[in-house]
Amino acid sequence: MDNLIQFIDPTSTQFFKLFLAMVLGGIIGTERAVIAHQAAGTRTFGLVSLGACLFVILGSYVDVAYIGAVNLDPMKMAAAVVTGIGFIGGGLIIFRGDSLHGITTAAGLWIAAGLGMAVGFGLYGVAIFATILTLIMFVGMWYVEQRFKSWFDGHSQQASNPPAEQTNP
Numbered sequence: 001m002d003n004l005i006q007f008i009d010p011t012s013t014q015f016f017k018l019f020l021a022m023v024l025g026g027i028i029g030t031e032r033a034v035i036a037h038q039a040a041g042t043r044t045f046g047l048v049s050l051g052a053c054l055f056v057i058l059g060s061y062v063d064v065a066y067i068g069a070v071n072l073d074p075m076k077m078a079a080a081v082v083t084g085i086g087f088i089g090g091g092l093i094i095f096r097g098d099s100l101h102g103i104t105t106a107a108g109l110w111i112a113a114g115l116g117m118a119v120g121f122g123l124y125g126v127a128i129f130a131t132i133l134t135l136i137m138f139v140g141m142w143y144v145e146q147r148f149k150s151w152f153d154g155h156s157q158q159a160s161n162p163p164a165e166q167t168n169p
Contacts, residue, residue: 009122014057018050021119024131025049025112031138038105040092048088048109049116052081056120078117085113108138 009017029045032038059077066072089106111134118127 009057009060017057017119017122018053020124020127021053021116022046022050024115024119024127027131028108028112028115028134028138031135032105032108035139036104036142038102040105040109045109045112048085049112049119052078052085052113052116053120054116055081056117060120074121078121081113081117082110085110104138108134 023046025048026042026046028049029040029042032045033041055077056074059072059074063072063074089109092102092106092109094101111130115127115130115134118124118130
């Protein structure tokens with residue numbers, strides 16, 4: 001059992017993982033709160049990412065610390081996190097008539113959970129890069145989407161309202 005302790009993260013590493021997961025989730029949540037004006041913002045995203053990281057750390061710790069005594073696979077813990085986030089995300093999605101609201105925020109929470117799990121497993125570079133890609137998708141692609149919408153709206157209005165024929169008096 002003494003040799004197994006080398007596979008368990010030191011407490012300082014666990015604290016760093018939890019902090020990094022919270023910060024990365026909070027960054028994405030800040031975009032949702034400030035730019036997209038969504039109710040689920042910095043705190044929600046930070047907590048989801050922090051919680052996912054915590055569950056991965058717990059699963060890894062129990063798996064290594066109690067080998068032989070407990071049969072726990074850390075990936076099963078990660079799968080349970082994904083399932084739980086699915087329920088939270090489902091609660092965010094609202095149908096109003098023909099429109100759908102909250103799906104992007106739900107997808108963002110799903111990503112935040114993934115970031116937390118990546119940090120929990122020690123994949124720091126992947127988590128940071130995924131955060132950057134998520135921000136590009138939320139902010140950059142929102143801008144591109146708005147430009148396309150205005151361009152298509154302008155062209156569809158021109159097609160439905162042809163210029164009036166000029167008559168000479």
